[in-house]
Amino acid sequence: MRIAVLGVGLIGGSIGLAARTRAGASVRGYDPDPGVLARALALGAIDEQAEHIADAVAGAEVVFVAAPVGELLSAVMQALAAAGPDCVVTDVGSTKRVLARAGADERFIGGHPLAGAETAGVEHAREDLFDGATWYLTPAQGSTAGVLYERLHRLLSSLGAQPTAIDADTHDRLMACVSHLPHVLANVIVGQAASLLASESPKRLPAVGPSFRDAARVAGANSAIWTDIYMSNSDALIAGIDELTARLSVVRESLAAGDAGAITAWNERARGEREELLGPGLLGAGAGAASIHELRASVPNRPGVIAEIALALGRAGVNIADMALSPSEDNRQGVVALWIGGDEQAALAMQLIAELGIPVAQA
């Protein structure tokens, strides 16, 4: 099989590596940066360098467009213009409706692998980058190009990915909800907390529980990437903000009415939804979220202390489902929150941590 990869960074390079070694494909690559293209060749991510898009695409059966969001539509349209009638063109962009115009062409099927980061370079490319990863495909409604879809699906499976069809609108709303909206909320909540401490200098929060730290972790993510992401999915993100606002106003009404029953029912529903969406966590025993225990250990702030805890638990076969660290105000010590599945495992973890001389309590 002949494939073309347009843009050979981390994702394009990993596609090339996996396609060559796992699918026996011959890969022709193009990148606007000749240095990047040469590195891709040196690293074995491509078989041949192409001088321009049309050159790369000529004779290909599958074309992957792995260009940055801002240049994506233009690159896809150029690829379609150069591609043969039996060639499938796909992309790896994180929002899909921006390519609606390309979608009018039955040879185009949008794609989005949930792996890697758009910024990292080809030197980080890996043959196994897509192992087990969901790879969304957004075929146009009513498309008759079944043979093209089937070819792309089979190729992605051989790269190690799990191809999953989804309509472009649902995809973009899902990404808005599970990625873009959490970033927006993180930005908003740090602004709100900062304004409450407006009269203080420095505005350092006391060592509150880990919930705020979790909520704020991604605040102020790299603007060079995130402004583009927000703008390219702005309408789905706006719809997500509107839905969130409506959901908040329902909670607000229950609070204003003093309706404890409604608040409890809403909270219990959220518990079930969380478990269904995220599963029981990184657990060995497959225990349910209902039996997950949160332990809090007070640790001195020095390298190695996390290792001591993790090692003691690992040696005893206790799996850590999740972990969050919070330093104390003076940065001399901190609290490590650990989530452990299963009553016995949690009790064992408590004992092991206490034996290290580290104060620990169940939260």
Place this chain on the structure above:
Amino acid sequence: MRIAVLGVGLIGGSIGLAARTRAGASVRGYDPDPGVLARALALGAIDEQAEHIADAVAGAEVVFVAAPVGELLSAVMQALAAAGPDCVVTDVGSTKRVLARAGADERFIGGHPLAGAETAGVEHAREDLFDGATWYLTPAQGSTAGVLYERLHRLLSSLGAQPTAIDADTHDRLMACVSHLPHVLANVIVGQAASLLASESPKRLPAVGPSFRDAARVAGANSAIWTDIYMSNSDALIAGIDELTARLSVVRESLAAGDAGAITAWNERARGEREELLGPGLLGAGAGAASIHELRASVPNRPGVIAEIALALGRAGVNIADMALSPSEDNRQGVVALWIGGDEQAALAMQLIAELGIPVAQA
């Protein structure tokens, strides 16, 4: 000094232990549960058991009311009725304006230690529970009872805490913002994601980035505790929801207007606020958040793997500022996100993890 502790669970018991051993105080305890009271005596958390509130309070110079939120006001009023004219009465509840009525009495000073959990029992009580913890105090505006405040402040310092005066309204808004609102948002966002996957069964999310997992971690927290917390601080929480909604609508406007400059400015502001509020993280070198690197390592899902990574980094003196785990869909492997401060430390961490044979990339 004679002190009384009303309610001898984790917090009351820890106050008793610390007051006896560190402040040389004599502690009389009361608890509605005689079994708990007997355990507190056996564990050395109190010197004497009292039969009722008035008995415990008689002759005390400081009274700590550590009752559950629902019984707090009644217990405080009983304590004030029994206390002498030179006795200071305080509490440890997580919302403060509910005690406004008690605040009319100059002998009452509200308190809230940021340590421990209200549910855990006296068997988890520790003398060092409050070491380094902020302990908020909410003296009434214009109170003239300076000598009582000074006595309480000195006692809390000797327990290891950092007493910090704050007005009750700001305290409750701060708790709404840094604790209650993150819990509300977690509940709301899992509901929103679940509704997007309404047609799927099971509604399992693909392995998205850690931002959703962080945002959803506390969703559906224990209703037996959280319904009371939400209801007891409902007006500050409503105000928090309203402010958040207003802040979201500003972002919404920038998105709708396609104003990338405004989005970038807002995001950069959030970065600064996050760093100011939370500090540089659990770091050795005091590096700023701007130089924090996020690494992602793909690991098999088995006990001990976190330890291997943490140990390798700890041995080399690399401090892990933060860590989040995400299992893959099939639960066979997962991604560990690690935040490391400083360019050199991050590069060293990449190298050490790669040397373990674990694929790692910078996000």
